[in-house]
Every structure is written in C-alpha cells, then in structure tokens.
Amino acid sequence: MRNWWKVAAIILLIYTVIGGFLVAVPKQVILYESIRNLYFHVPMWFSMIFLFLMSVVNSIKNLSSNELKYDIRAKELVNTGIIFGILGTITGSIWAKFTWGAWWVNDVKLNGSAITMLIYLAYVVLRGSLDDEQKRARIAAVYNIFAFVLLLVFIGILPRMTDSLHPGNGGNPGFNNYDLDNNMKLVFYPAVLAWILLGWWIASLKIRMSNLKQNSIE
C-alpha cells in the first residue's frame, strides 16, 4: 500500500485529539489543564521546522540541477510551513494568555518565532517580485538556504544564553524533564509524528496542485 502513511497520520491524529483531551495529566500549579496544549502547540513548531528543512533540501537540489520541479516543491513546503507557524503562534498566544497573563511577552523564543515568520514572509515577497521562472527559482533558492542557516544559528544559540519565561530556559524546565510523566509521553511523541505527517501530506497535495497548474499553463 503506497499511502500507508496517510492512514497512519489520520489514526495518529485521532489518537492525539482523543488522548490529548482525555488521558490523565499531572496537576501543575498555574498550568493545570492547559498543559494539554503541549500536544498541539509544540508539534506545530516541530512540523514547521521539518517543512522548512525539506524546503531547503529542495532548494539545494534546485541549485544543483536547475529543474523547476524542485522549486515548486520548495515553494509549497514553505507555504505549508508558514501555516503551521501561524497555528503555532496562535496556540502559543492562547497558552500564554492563560499562564502568563498576556497574549505576547518580550521573550527570546517568542521573538525568535516572530523573526522566523518575517524571514519566510520576505521569501514570499521576493518570489512575488520576480517574473522569470528560472531566475526566480535560483534566486529564491539562494535566499532560502541563506536565511535557513542563519535561522538555525539564531534559534540554536541565542535562547540558550538568556533567561526566558518559556519552558526550557533560565531555570524553567523543558518538557523533557520531570514534569512530563509517562502518560504524557505516550501521547506527546505520537502527536509530534502525527502533525509532521499531516504537514507533509498538505504540502504534497499543494505540490501536486502547483504542478497541475504549471502543466495547464504550458
């Protein structure tokens, strides 16, 4: 069966939603039941980074082969990644409102996510301002690689140097520490996989649509 992973994505998503809302979670001060957002907020960012990474892989392929199909893949992967980024921001913002009391705080990780969004919106703007297909493919690929590497350096290094309200920094334990018990792990890891698979699925559909449009123009 060629589409087994799509079936897997659906089963895992159903499992995530049911398990995410019903399985017992440890009671934590301030967090309480909002800890369930972990199954939705965190995987959004994982999927986004995964999609952007795949996009960069396609950009590199495009530069080395000059084939337009890789450019279409890179473009649609970025578009899907942006959707996940927006969803991650929204879920994070709601979570922040209930735990920290504000929709947005000045924080390394939050600013990092804002910068990520800005970079990829700039990528979309750059694509919009070029008409020639071959030229657009090459220039967008160059920017994509350049921006992604800088982004990795940024989100890899800076948050580790500063204090933050966000879990995983400045004395706040990350989700891999003692506050994630076995029950939660049972839901969290499948949830990550499920959202990544869903992202990949959406992206592949968009890629097919773009390819069809491309063919109908030709």
Added chain:
Amino acid sequence: MYVISTVFVAYLIFSSIEELSTWIALLWIVILFAGTNASINSFRKESGRQFYYYYSLCSPQAIILSKMVFNALLLLCISALSYVLFTLLLGNPIENLNLFLLVLFLGTLGISTVLSLSSAIASKTNNNATLTAILSFPIMLPTLLTAIKASMLCGLGLGWEDCQVYLLTLALLNLVVIVLSYILFPYLWRS
C-alpha cells in the same frame, strides 16, 4: 550626511541622554539605517554593461569577497563616525571602552556582510531598494540583538568573561554569513 543629520536630530531631542539603554539603542539604529542606505546601492550600479565586463574579467567569488570588504570598510567608517558624533554631542556612558569598540567592529561587520548578499539578491529584481530592506532586516536581527546585548554589558563596565559568549556568537555569525555568501553567490551571478 545621513549620519550627521540623524545624530543631530537625536541631539536636539534629547540634548543629553542619561540612560545607557537609550544611548545604545539610538546608536545601533543610526548605524543600521545609515548602513542599509549606504549599501543598497552597492550592486545597483553593476546592472548594466559594466556587469558583463566584470563577468568576463574575474570569478564570482572574487567579486562577492571584494564587495563584502568594500561594504565592511564603508560601514566601519559610518559606525566610527556615528560613534564619534554620539560621544561629542550626547556624551559617552560606556565604561569598558576597548571591549565596546570590539563589539562595534564585529556588529558592523555582521551587518555589512548580510547586507552585501541581500543587496546582491535584490539587484536581480526590479524594486531594488525596498527589497534589500525586506530581505536583510529579519536575517540581520540575530546579529543586531547579540550586538546590542553585548554593548549593554560593556556599557555597564563588565569585562571579557561576561561578554565572551556574545562576542563569540557575533564572530560565528560573521563567519557563517561570509562562508554562505562565498558558496551561494556564484549561483546568483550566473543568471
């Protein structure tokens, strides 16, 4: 001219800046915008026939490296000028001067290298000036944030041990940008 007028406006508004963070923020904003303005033009002049002449003359690696050196020197002049003007007009609240100059140097270098590749990318499109800013600002922010944090620490008079991490990050960012530009520029050049 740009630097002088902005610093003078800042001087007229504040006359003297008591707070360290305001001083540093203003200095970096002036450097950022003056630098962007200065290096937007760095590739525009080469869009015509001169472009083909250069193309036949030397390798793309040589061109991007020379562009980066030129931009770096230009921006270093700008930041030196703005620093001197700030000191003359607004006073100098920085405690650890040597280290601050090093931060200024590395930060300016980082901004100039990012701007070089961004303006190279933007020069391939029609609306050159706006696009350089759109492309470069988000990827410049990491460098800028690190530089601002490091200069805050220098301003408070902290020594090498405390700023070490930031300085190393700045150097690393510079290195990454230079290597990436060196690898990626030939692909831009070919089109």
